[in-house]
Amino acid sequence: MRAQVIGASLVAVVVLGLVATPASAQEAQAIRQDIDQLKRDFDTLKQQYDARLAALEARLAAIQAEGGQPSGQQPTPTAEVPPGAAGAGGPTGSLPVYGGAALGSKVFNPDIAVIGNFLGASGRNTVNPNPALRMQESEASFQAIVDPFARADFFVAFGEEGVELEEGFVTFPTVPGGLLMKVGKLRADFGKVNGLHNHLLPWTDRPLVTNNLVAGDEGVSDAGISVARLIPNPWIFLEATGQVFRGDSSSLFQSNERGDLGYVGHVRGYQDITEGSNIDLGVSYARGHNDAGIVSGVDVGRFRTTLYGADATFRWRPLRRSIYRSFVVRSELVWSQRDQFTGLERAMGWYVSGNYQFARRWFTGARIDRSGQAADRSMVDEGQSVMLTFWPSEFSQIRGQYRRTNYAAGSTANEFLFQFQFSIGAHGAHPF
Amino acid sequence: MKRGTFTTTIAALLLAAGPAWAQGKLNVITTTEDLASIAREVGGDRITVESIAKGYQDPHYVEAKPSFILKLQRADVLVLVGRELEIGWLPPLIQQSRNARIQAGADGYLDASLEAQILEIPTGQITRAMGDVHPLGNPHYWMDPENGKRIGKQIANRLSRFRPNDRAFFELRLADFTSRLDVAEKRWLAMVAPYKGTKAVTYHRSFPNFADRFGLDIVGYVEPRPGIPPTPQHTLDLINEMKRANVKLVLVEPYFDLKTPNAIGRATGAEVLVLPPSVGGVKVATDYFKLFDYNIDLLVDAIKKSASK
Numbered sequence: 229m230r231a232q233v234i235g236a237s238l239v240a241v242v243v244l245g246l247v248a249t250p251a252s253a254q255e256a257q258a259i260r261q262d263i264d265q266l267k268r269d270f271d272t273l274k275q276q277y278d279a280r281l282a283a284l285e286a287r288l289a290a291i292q293a294e295g296g297q298p299s300g301q302q303p304t305p306t307a308e309v310p311p312g313a314a315g316a317g318g319p320t321g322s323l324p325v326y327g328g329a330a331l332g333s334k335v336f337n338p339d340i341a342v343i344g345n346f347l348g349a350s351g352r353n354t355v356n357p358n359p360a361l362r363m364q365e366s367e368a369s370f371q372a373i374v375d376p377f378a379r380a381d382f383f384v385a386f387g388e389e390g391v392e393l394e395e396g397f398v399t400f401p402t403v404p405g406g407l408l409m410k411v412g413k414l415r416a417d418f419g420k421v422n423g424l425h426n427h428l429l430p431w432t433d434r435p436l437v438t439n440n441l442v443a444g445d446e447g448v449s450d451a452g453i454s455v456a457r458l459i460p461n462p463w464i465f466l467e468a469t470g471q472v473f474r475g476d477s478s479s480l481f482q483s484n485e486r487g488d489l490g491y492v493g494h495v496r497g498y499q500d501i502t503e504g505s506n507i508d509l510g511v512s513y514a515r516g517h518n519d520a521g522i523v524s525g526v527d528v529g530r531f532r533t534t535l536y537g538a539d540a541t542f543r544w545r546p547l548r549r550s551i552y553r554s555f556v557v558r559s560e561l562v563w564s565q566r567d568q569f570t571g572l573e574r575a576m577g578w579y580v581s582g583n584y585q586f587a588r589r590w591f592t593g594a595r596i597d598r599s600g601q602a603a604d605r606s607m608v609d610e611g612q613s614v615m616l617t618f619w620p621s622e623f624s625q626i627r628g629q630y631r632r633t634n635y636a637a638g639s640t641a642n643e644f645l646f647q648f649q650f651s652i653g654a655h656g657a658h659p660f
Numbered sequence: 661m662k663r664g665t666f667t668t669t670i671a672a673l674l675l676a677a678g679p680a681w682a683q684g685k686l687n688v689i690t691t692t693e694d695l696a697s698i699a700r701e702v703g704g705d706r707i708t709v710e711s712i713a714k715g716y717q718d719p720h721y722v723e724a725k726p727s728f729i730l731k732l733q734r735a736d737v738l739v740l741v742g743r744e745l746e747i748g749w750l751p752p753l754i755q756q757s758r759n760a761r762i763q764a765g766a767d768g769y770l771d772a773s774l775e776a777q778i779l780e781i782p783t784g785q786i787t788r789a790m791g792d793v794h795p796l797g798n799p800h801y802w803m804d805p806e807n808g809k810r811i812g813k814q815i816a817n818r819l820s821r822f823r824p825n826d827r828a829f830f831e832l833r834l835a836d837f838t839s840r841l842d843v844a845e846k847r848w849l850a851m852v853a854p855y856k857g858t859k860a861v862t863y864h865r866s867f868p869n870f871a872d873r874f875g876l877d878i879v880g881y882v883e884p885r886p887g888i889p890p891t892p893q894h895t896l897d898l899i900n901e902m903k904r905a906n907v908k909l910v911l912v913e914p915y916f917d918l919k920t921p922n923a924i925g926r927a928t929g930a931e932v933l934v935l936p937p938s939v940g941g942v943k944v945a946t947d948y949f950k951l952f953d954y955n956i957d958l959l960v961d962a963i964k965k966s967a968s969k
Contacts, residue, residue, distance in 0.1 A: 272835055272839075275835075275838060275839070275842070276835075279809060279810070279813060279838070282777075282806070282810070283775045283810055283813070286775065286776065286777040286778070286810070287774075287775060289777070373764065373765075376763070376765060376766075379755065399755065401754075401755050401756070401757070401758060401760075401763060402758060402759065402760035402763060406733075406758045407758070408755075408756060408758055457758075458729070458730070458733065458758065465726040465727055465729065465730055467726070496726075498725070498726040498727065499727075500725065500727050503714070506725060506727075508726075543723075545723065547714050547716060547717040548716050548717065548914065548915060549915070549917075550717050550718060550721055550723075550915065551718050551721050551915065551916075552917060588889045588917075589889065621788075621791070621792070621887060621888055622792060622887060623788060652788075655744070655747050655748065655792075656748075657724065657747075657748055657749060657751055657752045658721065658723070658724070658748040658749055660723050660724045660725065660749075660752075
């Protein structure tokens with residue numbers, strides 16, 4: 229409106245000017261140019277106002293749609309969902325608004341999700357038998373931004389033996405010095421598999437090397453402080469992580485005095501090879517007091533365990549067909565040095581695993597395992613597995629795994645393991 | 661003449677804004693190539709722009725690669741599509757970027773959807789029985805040039821906040837972008853005007869804004885539900901529905917498998933078109949204008965072809 233008044237007055241002044249002084253042809257030309265310029269300015273102004281008005285209208289429509297509709301009123305046109313073909317699915321027409329009035333009280337609730345992990349086993353295993361059917365874990369996650377400086381993540385695992393805080397930590401993403409800092413209960417950054425929650429594994433179980441040398445399902449997981457920094461260099465992604473823990477991780481590390489802390493270090497290098505393939509390498513270190521020297525509750529031996537790890541991952545996923553095809557091959561090696569009454573025991577273990585996605589929802593994979601035992605390196609277990617995974621959707625997964633294990637104790641286990649996994653609630657990040 | 665005036669003005673501004681050069685170029689990272697193209701239009705040579713996702717990949721399923729962390733670490737401004745399009749991969753990248761400028765809520769974090777017109781915002785209870793629905797509305801809103809202008813405006817405003825001395829430069833470039841887009845949009849609308857109301861089926865719900873603007877009537881989807889691959893029963897239903905409603909167009913995003921769409925095409929006599937929803941989706945769609953040029957040409961040719969059958 230104001231723009232129109234200004235525009236009109238300017239035009240009027242120019243016209244008056246024309247009438248008042250008889251102009252030469254040249255002057256007339258100049259004036260015409262001025263008028264043209266004014267018109268253009270006026271048009272630009274009009275466009276800007278129109279755009280602003282349209283944006284405001286869009287915002288108003290969005291606010292109305294989010295704030296819920298009073299009864300009897302039609303939903304705003306922008307909020308309507310087109311009906312689609314028969315069987316096309318998706319919301320159609322207007323739907324009831326549940327809890328709309330109380331929306332304000334919920335907006336700061338964290339993102340909540342629950343992932344169920346159901347495992348089945350058949351076949352014979354005398355060394356490490358799992359129950360035929362079990363609800364291994366239901367993991368509830370609560371994640372939100374704390375304030376402008378931090379976010380928090382809680383993962384509570386409801387297992388068959390009880391409830392456990394699997395992880396619960398605060399992350400400060402922008403600590404001065406380019407550090408990423410985490411404080412709380414954490415799965416340690418030792419290798420690749422140790423950091424993964426059960427539901428993110430590409431297998432139904434954990435490799436033998438994890439079970440024998442890196443504390444099994446629970447892994448190196450403890451209350452501690454973690455700092456990670458990117459190491460600037462012109463060539464590759466390089467990240468160094470240092471972590472200090474209380475020193476208690478299952479039977480692997482056991483702290484008997486306040487000073488018996490556990491330490492973990494990890495360096496990760498990553499490089500894209502092409503837009504669809506990359507290589508990811510890491511070396512890890514972990515050290516803490518072990519339970520070998522404990523005699524009737526007193527740590528007389530004061531023995532320590534040191535772990536060294538190396539991991540390598542090659543990934544391939546062609547971008548144009550990224551939802552249909554992918555291939556990941558990964559290997560981890562772990563060396564364990566465990567001080568005990570009989571002296572320093574050095575054991576070693578590794579696995580190599582490959583997973584190939586051959587359709588949008590189908591994956592196949594294989595794994596080869598070999599590992600000594602931390603307390604006795606001569607006891608070497610070996611295993612081979614093949615698996616097939618189907619994803620009905622991004623939120624559920626069905627997996628079967630055939631596993632053959634030659635235990636050092638002498639027996640061989642042939643098992644068929646299967647898994648149902650299902651997730652409800654907030655959409656989590658895809659694992660990488 | 662207009663072009664000349666524009667260049668002269670830019671030159672004058674360049675002289676006037678000399679000190680701004682001392683600050684260096686703003687480093688803008690966008691999640692998609694569409695946003696990158698619009699940012700380039702508005703920011704010109706005062707910024708550097710790079711996109712994380714490629715136009716020919718599915719923007720829902722980008723991998724959170726560490727190399728993207730390095731890009732984000734150096735970013736001054738991050739422009740994202742929003743509406744949960746990037747929910748599977750962007751949050752961990754931002755968190756690991758160690759960059760306070762682009763954390764959610766910071767000045768360098770620009771959700772381009774905030775001023776755009778968003779369609780398909782569910783008004784009531786939604787569940788995952790509907791598939792991978794976007795609870796905040798359809799995120800493919802950049803496929804309407806009117807939203808392109810709104811995105812441009814937001815980017816110009818945000819860039820100006822970081823470089824107040826360059827405000828006039830960004831606003832001029834925005835005005836130029838907007839007016840060129842106005843002209844182009846008129847041309848595109850004129851091209852499709854004779855075919856208003858043409859019925860079509862799309863693979864995923866990527867085209868509601870495009871269909872709305874250019875008069876297409878989307879009557880179904882190859883996916884039975886968002887994110888769920890086609891099932892035989894749904895494909896049969898869709899074929900019957902297409903025959904009944906006489907639908908002669910199937911539009912497929914470049915990153916989806918063509919097997920089912922081609923089967924539907926054979927069964928119904930419909931044309932199957934690979935229609936890129938993003939800049940870079942096909943080689944010739946190198947910027948925001950060429951994306952629509954390509955798509956409108958393809959669409960009009962296909963409609964003409966099916967009409968002459």
